[in-house]
Amino acid sequence: MKARVHVMLKDGVLDPQGEAVRHALGAMGFDGVDGVRQGKVIELDLADGTSEARIAEMCERLLANTVIESYRIETL
């Protein structure tokens, strides 16, 4: 089975990488870009039957820093 984990910085946490992208898009003439947030997506190829709770444990322990990041699990 496959699962996809999206890890984004929590609202209110400064995102300098996203801010740099927003600024670069503006400088390249792309108008109307009001905000950019950049995060990670991690695609996992897992043994069949791996529970979502197990994937959440992977997120809590390794994939996301839950102090500043939130994560969302999507099983495919």
Added chain:
Amino acid sequence: MKARVHVMLKDGVLDPQGEAVRHALGAMGFDGVDGVRQGKVIELDLADGTSEARIAEMCERLLANTVIESYRIETL
């Protein structure tokens, strides 16, 4: 309007970051993790009515390195 762009390394392109995550998960006792690919997700806050073609242009010119990365646009 909001759009989300997923940028992943193309198949066949070595992904050392994903490989490191796979290895770390195994070392932490998470069995059955056969493969990990890590990519970026970019959430854009755009002026209403921005066309998908315009977003694709942002991807081609800045957000993705299309030599080694593929991208997928999702409008929300």
